[in-house]
Amino acid sequence: MTAIASLTAPEPHADLNTLSDADFRATIGRWIATNYPQELRSPPKRLHAAEAMPWYKILSLQGWVAPGWPREHGGMGLSPSKLLIMFEEMERYGCARLPDTGLTMVGPLLIAHGTDAQRAYHLPKILSGEIVWCQGYSEPNAGSDLAALRTSAVREGDQWVINGQKIWTTLGMDAQWIFVLARTDQQAAKQKGISFFLVPMDTPGVKVRPIVNIDMHDEFAEVFFDDVRIPADSIVGEVNSGWTTAKNLLGFERLFLGSPKQSEGALDHLERLCDHLGKSADYASLLNGLRMELEDHKSFYKTFADKVRRGETLGPDVSMLKINQSALYQEITDRILEVAGELGTLAGPLLDAPTLYPGSVFLQARPTSIYGGSSEIQRNIVAKQVLGLGR
Numbered sequence: 396m397t398a399i400a401s402l403t404a405p406e407p408h409a410d411l412n413t414l415s416d417a418d419f420r421a422t423i424g425r426w427i428a429t430n431y432p433q434e435l436r437s438p439p440k441r442l443h444a445a446e447a448m449p450w451y452k453i454l455s456l457q458g459w460v461a462p463g464w465p466r467e468h469g470g471m472g473l474s475p476s477k478l479l480i481m482f483e484e485m486e487r488y489g490c491a492r493l494p495d496t497g498l499t500m501v502g503p504l505l506i507a508h509g510t511d512a513q514r515a516y517h518l519p520k521i522l523s524g525e526i527v528w529c530q531g532y533s534e535p536n537a538g539s540d541l542a543a544l545r546t547s548a549v550r551e552g553d554q555w556v557i558n559g560q561k562i563w564t565t566l567g568m569d570a571q572w573i574f575v576l577a578r579t580d581q582q583a584a585k586q587k588g589i590s591f592f593l594v595p596m597d598t599p600g601v602k603v604r605p606i607v608n609i610d611m612h613d614e615f616a617e618v619f620f621d622d623v624r625i626p627a628d629s630i631v632g633e634v635n636s637g638w639t640t641a642k643n644l645l646g647f648e649r650l651f652l653g654s655p656k657q658s659e660g661a662l663d664h665l666e667r668l669c670d671h672l673g674k675s676a677d678y679a680s681l682l683n684g685l686r687m688e689l690e691d692h693k694s695f696y697k698t699f700a701d702k703v704r705r706g707e708t709l710g711p712d713v714s715m716l717k718i719n720q721s722a723l724y725q726e727i728t729d730r731i732l733e734v735a736g737e738l739g740t741l742a743g744p745l746l747d748a749p750t751l752y753p754g755s756v757f758l759q760a761r762p763t764s765i766y767g768g769s770s771e772i773q774r775n776i777v778a779k780q781v782l783g784l785g786r
């Protein structure tokens with residue numbers, strides 16, 4: 396029987412932790428179906444901040460934009476199990492990814508390591524969507540080996556002066572603030588001399604240059620820092636402790652990088668493409684094989700999701716999930732290109748089928764084996780930390 400709580404629309408900012416998981420899922424699912432802007436359903440590309448903002452604001456008004464933050468800081472304070480349900484329901488409905496760097500990285504960072512003044516200034520602006528954040532970690536010669544970063548921050552009086560360059564900064568053109576890892580001690584061992592800074596993008600000396608990817612989408616940017624002066628209190632945590640702080644930010648996201656959703660969406664695309672081109676019979680065996688691989692991956696994902704539900708910490712073996720997800724997603728999109736033939740050279744939709752865009756789907760799957768730690772780096776983690784090889 397469905398509980399009353401799942402039949403009524405929840406009051407904004409109500410505490411939903413008291414609902415059973417089943418009621419919570421029903422409540423969230425129904426609320427999303429009622430409130431999600433239909434024109435943003437399952438967008439073919441990552442939306443720019445301005446495009447996703449209507450959905451951000453709807454969630455913000457309901458008090459649901461930061462489900463993982465504690466309630467005293469304006470979040471929903473959800474348990475891991477309910478947080479997972481919330482994300483699953485959003486994925487299931489095809490909700491667009493928000494400009495979520497502030498929500499998933501900066502907010503939790505400030506809650507854990509920020510000063511009262513940093514929290515008081517930044518958290519409300521993240522919750523309302525007034526400030527969009529981007530992440531300034533990677534540099535032209537510091538990606539997988541992030542500790543090789545060379546952007547520097549030097550203390551001069553009551554200011555820090557930043558010089559250097561970041562690259563692959565997602566939403567770099569849309570953001571008003573960037574969080575930056577910079578070297579504050581040139582002599583210390585690589586990981587030890589790094590600090591964490593909050594920088595407004597309109598500070599003199601910050602320059603942003605969009606990077607257009609192979610799918611003609613300007614989803615990321617290069618960000619240059621030329622004698623950028625910021626107040627001394629723009630640092631988060633202790634001087635030279637930025638590496639530990641940055642590593643602590645990795646949590647739940649490692650599970651979501653392995654979610655079967657992208658592969659599921661791609662397989663659906665492949666099936667519809669086969670239908671549209673009259674090739675379903677020719678590809679029946681291949682489609683069946685991919686369906687089974689997807690089921691395999693889903694049950695693999697479930698073993699990790701169940702750990703999160705039980706409140707357990709994910710170990711280094713979660714790297715296998717991301718490797719598997721990237722490989723399957725790319726395999727399915729390889730087949731999309733094969734089935735599309737010459738139509739796969741189109742980056743946009745097919746002229747006679749506007750919901751099919753095989754070229755784009757293929758290209759979008761490429762970066763999954765790079766971001767969030769490349770597949771090679773994940774394999775190194777599995778080899779060393781799971782299998783104990785090379786010690």
Ligand SMILES: Cc1cc2nc3c(=O)[nH]c(=O)nc-3n(C[C@H](O)[C@H](O)[C@H](O)COP(=O)(O)OP(=O)(O)OC[C@H]3O[C@@H](n4cnc5c(N)ncnc54)[C@H](O)[C@@H]3O)c2cc1C
Nearest residue numbers: 530531532533538539540563564565762765766769771772
């Ligand atoms: C879509 C997308 C969005 C991104 N968004 C952001 C962002 O917002 N902010 C940000 O800071 N960064 C972002 N990045 C950057 C991302 O973190 C880096 O691309 C990633 O860390 C890899 O670094 P790299 O590109 O410098 O490649 P490299 O580290 O130069 O690697 C090149 C190749 O060598 C392999 N390799 C490197 N080291 C080893 C090793 N030790 N053993 C075996 N193989 C190795 C890699 O696997 C890869 O195949 C984004 C990247 C992408 C693709």
